[in-house]
Amino acid sequence: MRMWSLENLPFTLCIALICVRSAAALIHVFEYEGRQAVVYCPYIQGYEDYEKYLCKKECGNDYDVLIKTTEANKHKYSIKDDRKGLFTATISDLSLTDAGKYWCGVTRTGKDIYSEVQLDVVEDSCCDTTSTVQGNEESSASFSCTYEPENKDSEKYFCRGNQPSRCLQNTLITSPNQQNGRFRLTDDKASRRFTLTITSLTKQDAGSYLCGVHRNTDLDLFEAFELAVQGWCCVNTNKLKGIVGHPVTMHCPYPPQHRDNRKFLCKGYNRKNCRDMVKTQSRFTLQDDVSSSSFSVMITELKAEDSGTYWCGSDSQWNVGNYVKIQLSAAFEHQTTRTVVSTITVVSTSTVGSQLTNTTGKPINRMFLFHPVVYIIPALLLTLTFALVIVCKCRMDKRRGTRANVNRDNTNEAAIEEVLGEAEIYANQELVFSKKLPTKQRRACQRNEYAGEDQQDSVYRNISASEDIYCNDIYINS
Template sequence: MRATITITIFFSLCMMSGQVLCFKVIGCSGGSVMINCMYKSDEQHNTKPLNKRKPSDQFKGKYFCRDRDCRTGISTETQHRWVYNERFALYDGENRGFFTVFIRKLSREDDRKYICGNNQEWSRDVDLKVNKNSSSCGTSVIRSAYKGQTITFSCEYEHKFETHTKVLYRVNGDPVFVLKISQSSQSSEEKFILSDNQRNHFTVTIRDISEEERGVYLCGVERDGGDTPPSETSVTHITFIKEIQLNVHRQISSVQVEAYISKSVFIKCKFPEEFKENQKFIQKDSSQEISVKQNQWIRHNKALVYDDTSSGVLKVFISDLTEADEGTYRCGVKTADDHLFIKITLKISQVDNFPESSESAAVIGESVKLSCNSPEKQQSIKHICKENEQKICQSISSSEKQRFEFSDSTAGVFTASISNVSLRDAGVYWCGAETRHQHLTSVSLTNKHQLTLTMPPVIGREGDSVQIKCPYDEKHTEEKCLRSRKCLSKEVKYLCKGKCFTEDAQIIIHSDEDHVKNPRISVKDDTELNLFTVTMTELRAEDAGKYWCAVKDVFNLPIELMIIRKDAVAHEASVGGSVSISCKHIRNQTQRFFCRGDQLNICFRDGVHVSSDNSRFSLTEETFTVKISDLRAEDSGKYWCAEESSGSFIFTEVQLNVTGGKTLLN
């Protein structure tokens, strides 16, 4: 019975003619609501302007409470400033005819009757209804933007509010204030653009965002106690359905990076020391931020990214560049209340004078030169790097840099030299130009080199013995395998004639073979020295060729075995005469030449060949006969007949003695 009496009294008060003593407010569970509590009726209908009236109720303390002792709600005597009490806020402004109450994070427990008034002298009954019927009810999202960026977000509403006034509020600590009220597009010159296309949502666009735009925004509709658009005399409120938290990230710097079609680029973003262990992220254009795993390379579309927490650097590597890779990238770090980022404008240019790739071979222990292109720009540093197993071109370690030197040759071209080449140097290299800024280092990689290694040629004489030494990387030793748990036993080492593990390869021996089966060949695998040694005895001419040392199918090192025939040839002739030298040979060999040099390796690399432009020398390939005419005293010396066999050479030593008399031997 008591509940019935209360409702009856509430109804009768609401129906008192000419007075608005109660009104209904509808909120959304999870959303917010803004209510204007009107002053008592005689003040509302006073015909004098508010600023001409005598001090009245509007200057007395205001309250919005669930019960008389105001344990739930808010009250204040303060004017012209928002006052807060947990989820409740109240603002009493001068000469407005009402005070404003704002309630955030509504729940079903807020579905009650409230009283708003002036120190018990006058009051309005407020029936607050909290609904949870709409799919968009109480939606809360977080959006991120960058300084200078334009961002657009949508505010959904139910179809029945299509013709209602739409509202966007911003909660900026103190106070809560209205930003725009719109039912049509605003001028494109304004900072904020609201557009209601009457398709169950309106859009908000913020142009040229600055740090001042960060904060919480509320989307809502103006309404009264019903669902139809309020009339001019209705007591209205605003139901906020959606909350958008807008984060505006701070830009540390902006850098333009130039790279080239089909080439690669390596970018390193440096952040303040205090954030080196914070979460990093990468973003291209307006796509979603991608968080980067710490101390691990991950792929994000075309880019490979790595958060190096030890140095506070975010690394970005992009290979096989195309025009689609051009755009704006942001590499950033997440802080407690903000994001810091570096804006990178990546420009991809087309060039025709950069070679696609090149291959170079280097002899272990010697030096090799790699030719590199570099854009002719100031403040660029010559750079070389080596690909790892993930095909990421990482900088040469500081301990190795002393073996790498740069020298200029012509405009836009320089040479990178590697001295004292060793096994670890085999692989793919890139070189190019490095540009350094305060917070960013970029390397535009323009030249790709595949560097293969060979051992110095091994030279043996027919009938003698020779040792072929095969060094291998320490990762193939038993101890290393056990430590890395990549294998359980020592890996087998191979020596093959021809590249191991190919169809035409001939396996000569492997480290676990029973050597008795091949008495001319023995093997020793010294895992402490990482050296696999094969001894070949009773050498024959046909043993000449290119051999390969191999471990599994991941390591192949070529070694050339050259054979010198046991029998040497001697010729004596006179100055002005001629001599014909018949070289012993194996049939069907494709390449033959005749050269001069005291040492075989000098003759092979730098000696004067018959094929040179020298009309006094001639060679008949069918019989492998060399004729030298118009002899001179300085023609005396050591020569070599050479023929190719299985990728290497068989040599016959020739000693020519030219005297001042007539020819004795012809």
């Protein structure tokens, strides 16, 4: 009996080995290029103190053995035994050539115990197609991913970037948590679609995103998105000018899909805190033209305080592409008149009433002269006043000169009359005087007499008369 048992022992061990190898399930490992693959190798109790190893291909020679438990590390391989029925082998810095068949082995007398391992290595990038999502700064953006029915209860998650290997470790939000700050995840199991919504978008939110479905026995499933965020710098800005007291109209286009949205116009420098003018001001009238996908707001009577920044739109979420920024400035009517007056030039005084030209030499219609008269009349009055002052001054100077001449003539006439009177008194004595005067004095008197006859001026006549009197006085004295 014992002999039979010993003789049949090799056959029994062989059957047991075959059963062990065939009973061990295939160990399937999936990993991304550049990462590390961890192979979990179970073994039966009783082999805790036996040597374990990881080999490749058929493990037919020592070259196929990659690492043993008697070695801590070897190249990019490492191994560890917990002595509780499981040892792990790690392959670091994976490359596509590392993919293939491996074996977890337990060394023993006779045939070793093996467990088959299939390692799949894929590129760490995703995906063949990428969906683009357009978002607007300070608004919200959403993108959705689908999954298969067998993954209905699997964990779903979102992450930034395009590396699937790091996505699960760097998740923004997972399905167990529906809200994480500005990120919200909703899972509609009826349509097998889960959605990520990002609120209060900033320019920093732009970039690549991945949505993933976690699977325990295979690589996770991913879809790729590219989020573009448009800033408020790109809002269309229109400048509009109006005249106080007159009507002015603002035109606001909107996307066709917003035809049923409420249209509004609000005023304020900050678009987040502006006042709805259509609701609060009766002077503002809104009219929607669905056919042209635009609406207009008319201010029936513009006021100076209406100047400022306006925002017209059709989406309360403040999407950039759906808004128009209008800069309105209100001016008084006389301010525009000044501009016209400054360009008018009078050709000549003879053509003032017939034709005026501007700086370009083109005639200006008389209708433009209505307002400039307000400024031309004061200038003409000033000129006339200045001319009158000059004329009055000239007349006063002339009168003063005439009065002085009259006084001077009156004085001369009186002197002449006095001399003539004395001349008549001494007329009969002229001969006597001339005879009795010395020769020298008589000649002097004669010269004075001749001078009095030749000179026409009244002053010289007075001097001649005085000399005659002097000559008579000399004679009397003598």
